[in-house]
Amino acid sequence: MNPILEIQQLTHTYSAGTPFQRTAVEGVDLSVMPGECVGIIGHTGSGKSTLIQHFNGLLKPTSGHVLVDGRDIWAKGSDIRAVRFRVGLVFQYPEYQLFEETVAQDIAFGPKNMGLAADEVARRVRDASAVVGLDESLLSQSPFALSGGQKRRAAIAGVMAMEPDVLVLDEPSAGLDPRGRQEMMAMLGRYRQQRGATVILVSHSMEEIAANVDRVIVMNQSKVFMDGAPREVFSHVAELEAVGLDVPQSARIAALLRDRGLAVGEDVYTVAALARRLLALKGGGGVC
Amino acid sequence: MxxxxxxxxxxxxxxxxxxxxxxxxxxxxxxxxxxxxxxxxxxxxxxxxxxxxxxxxxxxxxxxxxxxxxxxxxxxxxxxxxxxxxxxxxxxxxxxxxxxxxxxxxxxxxxxxxxxxxxxxxxxxxxxxxxSPISLTDALESLLRPLKKLRFPVHELAMMMSIALRFIPTLIEETDKIISAQKARGADFESGSLLRRARALVPILVPLFISAFRRADELATAMECRCYHGGQGRTALHVxxxxxxxxxxxxxxxxxxxxxxxxxxxxx
Structure with missing residues (x-):
């Protein structure tokens, strides 16, 4: 299988040639396979947001290449808008970009820009709002009358309605309560399942990343610091803490128990897995 | 950009x-x-x-x-x-x-x-x-101080100026973000007739105005929380x-x- 998204030696410098010059992303190489669920974590200012804005051609690399389906999106004759329909990007706090008179019209903005027929647009609006769990009765309301959580769902539905094969989200659960976070992850899972789509998720929450993705990319100071399966990445507790990142609490507890000689494997990094492991140890007449 | x-x-x-x-x-x-x-x-x-x-x-x-x-x-x-x-x-x-x-x-x-x-x-x-814009408005307030005798709202004017100047970069950043977000949804600002291009601005202007009002509201609350009550008896940090x-x-x-x-x- 060929990667759906490939980044080669990507470097991006803001305000080049002024006193405000700043390199946000430096020499990043990445490739993402179709259907993968990738989590990107890193500090504020580590270059995550700059990196993901290259995925759909919102930012042009200062140097390096971005390939979607193996084709350079900045090559001559490449249609950048078509790339944006294929790689959907949801910004942080997407509820601040709602503008239409009704929720349905706002969700339809993307599909309409694709030039789809009216009945196809209507179908996509229905499907997308079902995926994010927006009740049909809300579709005819003004987006500004919705609650905060509903606004965010509507905004994400607006990107999902374009039915992109790669869905990139910048901190989709920022500012939501624990239940809202869970529902957010559930709805991303639904979208992924229904469309077989690739999901790339930027998050600050290690717990969230640990429980939901099958590959973690750690950004630090404009570079890729680690890239691998969660069990592999979260077993490097010391390195992650050295660059000021947390590891999931459950991974830390597992590491501490491991240090004390308990048979807790490195594949234990979620609350559920840790609980299962501890119960097994106890039932088996372990140390505790 | x-x-x-x-x-x-x-x-x-x-x-x-x-x-x-x-x-x-x-x-x-x-x-x-x-x-x-x-x-x-x-x-x-x-x-x-x-x-x-x-x-x-x-x-x-x-x-x-x-x-x-x-x-x-x-x-x-x-x-x-x-x-x-x-x-x-x-x-x-x-x-x-x-x-x-x-x-x-x-x-x-x-x-x-x-x-x-x-x-x-x-x-x-x-x-x-x-x-810096801040010292510029400070200077203006200081230079205009004599006008206070004529009941000219010097402090208020300076405060309005600093707030306006302070928010220019913020709003530019916000506009940039909204433009990017709408572009990500396939918005097209560069082609079409003049009327079409003007209409294409709606998805930018509506969120921008809403966020400007929201910010103004938040700023007013924040100022009140810190007991801001105008220029009466206010001293400067940098004299x-x-x-x-x-x-x-x-x-x-x-x-x-x-x-x-x-x-x-x-x-x-």
């Missing part, structure tokens, strides 16, 4: 001009402009150019930034030059174009006007390049103080219009 526009942008630094009292700088720019508008001969323009050159060197602003700042007014400069060349009455020299001809007086006037505009803009740019060097600069700058006007009356 919108971010890259320089709108009299402040360049942080620690040069002689950066350290100068902002009030003095403000008054000096006014004196400079008065002198510039009185200059009318090669000698007086020479003096003005010398003064400006000294200021540019003292500011440490790279020449490239200055010329970039002038880019915005190239059209105006060009337009003024052409208008003066062809529409100043006098003795005709050289080319005739659409029934008008370049006059000797026209050439003189064009050169003078171009010099004047370029030097005016460079001079005022130096002020904003070396003075502006004029040092001897500031007075010396002011004196030198006051010499400029004095010299230029004297030379002008002497007909030099």
């Amino acid at each position: 919108l971010k890259d526009i320089t709108l009299g942008q402040f360049f942080p630094g620690d040069t002689f001009l950066h350290r100068l009292d902002p009030r003095i700088k403000l008054v000096c720019v006014v004196l400079y402009i008065v002198a510039l508008f009185n200059a009318n001969s090669p000698l007086t323009y020479g003096i003005m150019f010398l003064a400006l050159a000294v200021a540019v060197i003292l500011s440490g602003v790279p020449l490239r930034s200055l010329t970039r700042g002038l880019k915005a007014v190239y059209i105006i400069v060009l337009f003024t030059a052409v208008m003066n060349l062809f529409f100043t009455p006098g003795t005709a020299v050289g080319a005739t174009w659409l029934g008008r001809h370049i006059t000797a007086e026209g050439i003189r006037a064009a050169v003078a006007m171009v010099l004047r505009i370029v030097m005016l803009i460079t001079g005022t740019f130096l002020l904003t390049y070396t003075t 502006l103080r004029c040092r001897a060097v500031d007075w010396a600069v002011l004196f030198l700058c006051a010499l400029l219009p004095a010299a230029v006007i004297t030379l002008k009356t002497l007909g030099l």
Whole structure:
């Protein structure tokens, strides 16, 4: 299988040639396979947001290449808008970009820009709002009358309605309560399942990343610091803490128990897995 | 990117001009402009150019930034030059174009006007390049203080100015973000008829206005939470103080219009 998204030696410098010059992303190489669920974590200012804005051609690399389906999106004759329909990007706090008179019209903005027929647009609006769990009765309301959580769902539905094969989200659960976070992850899972789509998720929450993705990319100071399966990445507790990142609490507890000689494997990094492991140890007449 | 526009942008630094009292700088720019508008001969323009050159060197602003700042007014400069060349009455020299001809007086006037505009803009740019918006409004508030006796709301005006200036970069950033978000949904701002392009702005303007109102609301709440109640009895964190060097600069700058006007009356 060929990667759906490939980044080669990507470097991006803001305000080049002024006193405000700043390199946000430096020499990043990445490739993402179709259907993968990738989590990107890193500090504020580590270059995550700059990196993901290259995925759909919102930012042009200062140097390096971005390939979607193996084709350079900045090559001559490449249609950048078509790339944006294929790689959907949801910004942080997407509820601040709602503008239409009704929720349905706002969700339809993307599909309409694709030039789809009216009945196809209507179908996509229905499907997308079902995926994010927006009740049909809300579709005819003004987006500004919705609650905060509903606004965010509507905004994400607006990107999902374009039915992109790669869905990139910048901190989709920022500012939501624990239940809202869970529902957010559930709805991303639904979208992924229904469309077989690739999901790339930027998050600050290690717990969230640990429980939901099958590959973690750690950004630090404009570079890729680690890239691998969660069990592999979260077993490097010391390195992650050295660059000021947390590891999931459950991974830390597992590491501490491991240090004390308990048979807790490195594949234990979620609350559920840790609980299962501890119960097994106890039932088996372990140390505790 | 919108971010890259320089709108009299402040360049942080620690040069002689950066350290100068902002009030003095403000008054000096006014004196400079008065002198510039009185200059009318090669000698007086020479003096003005010398003064400006000294200021540019003292500011440490790279020449490239200055010329970039002038880019915005190239059209105006060009337009003024052409208008003066062809529409100043006098003795005709050289080319005739659409029934008008370049006059000797026209050439003189064009050169003078171009010099004047370029030097005016460079001079005022130096002020904003070396003075942060905050100290600029502080300076304005301090200079306008006498008007308080006439019940002129000096503090309120200064506060409004600082808030407005403070929010320009924030709103530019916000606009950038909204544009990106709508582009990600396939919005197209670059093609189509004028009407279509105007309509394409709706998805930007609506969220932008809403967020501006939200920010204003939040700011008002935050100010009230900190017991802001207007300028009554309010003191400054950084009290502006004029040092001897500031007075010396002011004196030198006051010499400029004095010299230029004297030379002008002497007909030099």
